[in-house]
Amino acid sequence: MKRTGFLLAAVLVVTVAFALSAAAKTTRRVVDVLIIGGTTSGTTAAVAAARQGVTTLVVESTPMLGGMFTAQGVPAVDGNANLPSGLWNEFREALRAHYGGAPALATGWVSNTLFEPHVADSIFKAMAAAEPALSVEYGFRPVKVFRRGRKVSGARFVDKAGNRLEVSAEVTVDATDLGDALPLSGTPYRLGMDSRSLTGESLAPEKARNIVQDLTVTAILKDYGPGTDRTIPRPEGYDPAEFSGCNATAVGDPIPPEMVITYGRLPNGKYMINWPTKGNDIYLNVVELPYERREAALRPAREKTLRFIYYIQTELGYRNLGIADDEFDTPDGLAYLPYHREGRRAEGVVMLTFDDVMARYDRPAPLYRTGISVGDYPVDHHHKCRPDVPGIAFLPVPSFCVPAGVMIPARTDNLIVSDKAISVSNLINGSTRVQPVVMLTGQAAGTLAALAVKAGCTPREVPVRRLQAALLAQKAYLQPLYDVKPDDPDFGLLQRIASTGILRMTGEPYQWANRSWFYPERTVSVGEFTLGLHDYAPQIAVEDDPAPLTAASAADLLRRAGGRIAPSADTTPLTRREAARMVDEALHPFERDIDFEGNLK
Incomplete structure (x- = not known):
């Protein structure tokens, strides 16, 4: 009987697989610009390209647009409060209009702009819907990038049902969170900590190390009212000692326990749980894992966040705070994707380093002249889950610009890189990775893609000043001028x-x-x-x-x-x-x- 049951089960598996394969379909699209990933930068890249009048398609694996702000559940803005540049400013103004002004967004103490992920998603989708040249496909992940010689010409995607989407494009933008189009296209990249000899940074380690920053699966909690009890079931392996001492800042200063919650307070009685100190950060390097293995590999991160939520509810006494029921349609209610703080970094025609930011006028290459996006956030690295890694404690920098060449792979044509996969050192990635900088780099990537399509050339052949002029026409900053705002006549x-x-x-x-x-x-x-x-x-x-x-x-x-x-x-x-x-x-x-x-x- 056991043998018969095994054979019947095997036949059933084969039959189901055959049926799914037979039911799967292949859709083919031809566009001017393909954006792989509707992430924080992918969304702005798509909008910027479409506004230049070229047909644009963005393909996103989750149901949301906006990446870190939405699908990854980090709706607390890091930096650029005084650099109201381009699409970042347009997005922030839409948030202010929705909630009733800037003060309505200053609900937590980690940022002065906080909001609900689903609201950001609705704003991004409205921006996309307003562009006739832009279309979006959800639920697909990339499995192949088409390349002949040096030139990329599109990509293939699949969904969970096995359906295939094949897209031909004049220019492709890798806006994935981890730089997934880089290995698929055969584009060289770096991963982990760079050596001091490579970058010339005195603060870089002597030898390269295959270590990335801690990641976080975030949660959005919701206040269900006084007297309610929304405590989740006790997670397996829960031990309150795991989170003892969480009431401290990232640099170790003690704080009242309630500040662990109010840190990420959002409008409408919600709270972002993305806490680095004895909280739900975790070290997992899944960057090189195939998509089909990542979900299982990331399970410990989801479980750690559930344990931390249980700690908040029971040890800190916030039983009235439960997992929000109107943000993420996931089995556990947590964010669709983890908040990855770094992934692959392309080998570009130039590489931005910490020293380029600190001494912009005293470098062999004056990269600042080629600025296409701006930021002002300190160098922020999360490594508390790896005690063998020396801490990098919020290195201050002057506000800075991101140079154009970091988006251009050195040996691949018709591929533009945005999001966290741009050609920067591991060290300065701690500043260039935050949401407004990534948004603005995405805007530049989409603009560059459109200019290349309209000129019939590769992105590397578009003159830097032509790209910058196009960005200025969009009220985007090239240089991080704190005291010259877009409404200044000059x-x-x-x-x-x-x-x-x-x-x-x-x-x-x-x-x-x-x-x-x-x-x-x-x-x-x-x-x-x-x-x-x-x-x-x-x-x-x-x-x-x-x-x-x-x-x-x-x-x-x-x-x-x-x-x-x-x-x-x-x-x-x-x-x-x-x-x-x-x-x-x-x-x-x-x-x-x-x-x-x-x-x-």
Whole structure:
């Protein structure tokens, strides 16, 4: 009987598999731009590309658009509060309109912009639906990237039922959370900690290590009212000692237990549970696992979050807080996907390092000139679950820009990289990985893809200044000017001049919102002006002259630099804003193209 039962079961399995295979279908699509992943950057890449008038398809494995903000359950914004750039600003304004103003979003203490994941999802979907050239496919994951020679030409996807989606595209964007299109396309990448000899960063380890940051499966809890008891069943293996001491900040300062909850308080009585200190962070490196094995490998992360929820309900006394029933349609009610803080990083035509951010004007390659997105968050690495890894405690940086070349693989054409898979060092990934930076990098990726399609060239052949000009037209920042907002009548002008380095920014590491000042209303000295002008026109010697720059002295220097400008007798000191106008009118320096390293052509 056992043998007969085994044979019957085997026949049934084969029959069911055959039936599923027979029922599966293949759909083929042809578009200008394919976005692999409706993540935080994938969504903005898709919207940006479609707004440029090219047909765009974004393929996402979950039912939500927005990645970290939505499907991964991290609706608390890290950084860029004072850099209202491009689609990040558009998204934030939509949140403010939904909830009734900026104060309504300042509900927790980890951020001044917090919201419910399903609201963000609805905003992203509305933005996508408003673009006639944009379509979205949900429930599919990539299994193959089509490549011939150096050129990528689309990808194949499958869903859980075995249905296939095959997409041909002029340009493909890898916007996956872990850089999954990189190995599928044969594009070289790095994973884990970079060695000091590779990046030149003194803070990098001496030897490379295959270690990524801790990840988190987040939960959204909901207040079901006083007197209610929403305690979940006691999870298997629960021990309250696992979370003892959770009432401390990431740097170890003690805090009242209630701050563990109010940290991520969202509107409408909800709470984000994404707590690093003795909370639900966990070390799991699943990056190289195939999709079909990841779910099982990530099970310990989901179980740890359930144990932490039970601890919050029983030990901290919040029995009225239960798993929200209106956010994620998952069996356990937790986020669809884990919050991965890092994955693969492409080998790009350039690599941004921590030192490039800290000393932007004193580097061999002036990468800042090629900026396409901006950020201001400190270097944030989560390694508390790996005591063998030295801690990296929120290294302060000046606000920074992400250079264009990090999106371009060195040896693959017609593939653009966004999200966390851009070509940066492991160290500075702690700043470039946060949501607003990723959103803006996605906007640049989508814009670049569209420009390449319309020009009939590869993305690497699109001039950097053409990409930057297109982003400026979208009110996106190229440089992180803290004191020049998009409503400034000279916003575009000052962004352009700052991107040439003729008038330099002053960086300032500052708490959680690092800054770079342009100081448009300050005067500028002759010496400071010659310092920046020398890089553009080497015939101008750098002078140590503290005298204020005047229209007369500026006109003389600009004429010697090759500019077309009439002499002036005006000896009134110029503000930096006025000097920028003179530079722009005399030299049009932004019109002079640069390479991906920022060198003048």
